[in-house]
Amino acid sequence: MAFNWKEQETISTLEKLVNIPSPSGYTMEVMDFVTDFFDQATIPYIISNKGGVIATIKGQDDQRHRLLTAHVDTLGAMVKEIKPSGRLKLSLVGGFKFNAIEGENCLIHTAGGETITGTILLHQTTVHVYRDSGTAERSADNMEVRLDIKCNSAEDVRKQGIEVGDFVSFDPRFTKTESGFIKSRHLDDKASTALLLELAKQAATGDLLPQTTHFYISNNEEIGYGGNSNIPLETEEYIAVDMGAIGDGQASDEFTVSICAKDSSGPYHYGLTRQLIALAKEQKIDYKVDIYPYYGSDASAAIGAGADVKHALFGPGIEASHAYERTHTDSLKATAALLHAYINSPLGS
Structure with a gap:
């Protein structure tokens, strides 16, 4: 052949x-x-x-x-904790670092079969508020998911069906360039x-x-x-x-x-x-x-x-x-x- x-x-x-x-x-x-x-x-x-x-x-x-x-x-993540603010802490799945997913859009896959969008950010992202936005460690304690739902508490988040142990996937952002490169997660x-x-x-x-x-x-x-x-x-x-x-x-x-x-x-x-x-x-x-x-x-x-x-x-x-x-x-x-x-x-x- x-x-x-x-x-x-x-x-x-x-x-x-x-x-x-x-x-x-x-x-x-x-x-x-x-x-x-x-x-x-x-x-x-x-x-x-x-x-x-x-x-x-x-x-x-x-x-x-x-x-x-x-x-x-x-690679991916799981919900480790629902914070009182309504944001999520993550536990990583696979061998990578938090800096590799900073600013990435993501999906939370609930046990009920729903998907909820969000963004992975450093807690201290806002430079107009946090002096250490550039130097803070990108770690499980400092990184969080900002959900695209109206929520101000853990209770609000749980009402949407999100719980500890739910899987989180990352937006691949697949692109093929005219020069033949393929970019994607x-x-x-x-x-x-x-x-x-x-x-x-x-x-x-x-x-x-x-x-x-x-x-x-x-x-x-x-x-x-x-x-x-x-x-x-x-x-x-x-x-x-x-x-x-x-x-x-x-x-x-x-x-x-x-x-x-x-x-x-x-x-x-x-x-x-x-x-x-x-x-x-x-x-x-x-x-x-x-x-x-x-x-x-x-x-x-x-x-x-x-x-x-x-x-x-x-x-x-x-x-x-x-x-x-x-x-x-x-x-x-x-x-x-x-x-x-x-x-x-x-x-x-």
Whole structure:
């Protein structure tokens, strides 16, 4: 099967994904999107008790399997406290800092099924009142949600159905520029999820793959255990498709596919990583090899849980991870090309 880059379809799927609220622990709607996608592509799947979805396309060899995973859960928050003023304190879901969401619009998802809009602000935001508006720590004590309802007390807020434990999601602000950049929250890891969904759809209608291949869309990666279970016993190679981290000292950029050699969990499988590099060279795919110092993936979570697999990690380069992120269509295309080359290559020995 020749590589055919479906840019328009991929970007459309990505935009739909990022606009579905899905902080870890509150992923029901986005998982319905995933299962509907597989249903329309007539790809069989199972749903784990944790809510993850594993779709399977049988290959020429049904004895030795490979698995690719991306996660569709995102960063978010939960209501920690309803303040006497009618504003909300937050408890963060996922590994990020309060400064990354200051000034962001948000949705509060009530247990009754309603959504109420608000904005995340520093309590001391008003410069005409607070001398420390620029220096106050952006912390759980100082940050709050200003609700878009008439409320002056905790009682007013509770009358709207909001309670401690309700989930809070952030406005993704998806934008595609004429120069090919894509700016949005939650490109980690919905960019990779869009690539996997489109890859599975193409693979289901193309030539028979060399190996039976599983597409695992997990829903708890941001809290550490998304893809660490329900791995078919026949699986020999496990690929996490997740963002490349960009910053000082990093090789990754927004225009190539980033192949991770090591992260905070330790080195990835040497042979499988070298196989990916060889495929990139052979297919003339622009790539970078990198080490991510403060990072873990579903592949490393699977190894930690005791899975007996060769594990590797690659994905598009994402700027400003866990904040207002950005990538480029060149990086998405390079990642799609490496995914295509990988699933159409024989399993390593």
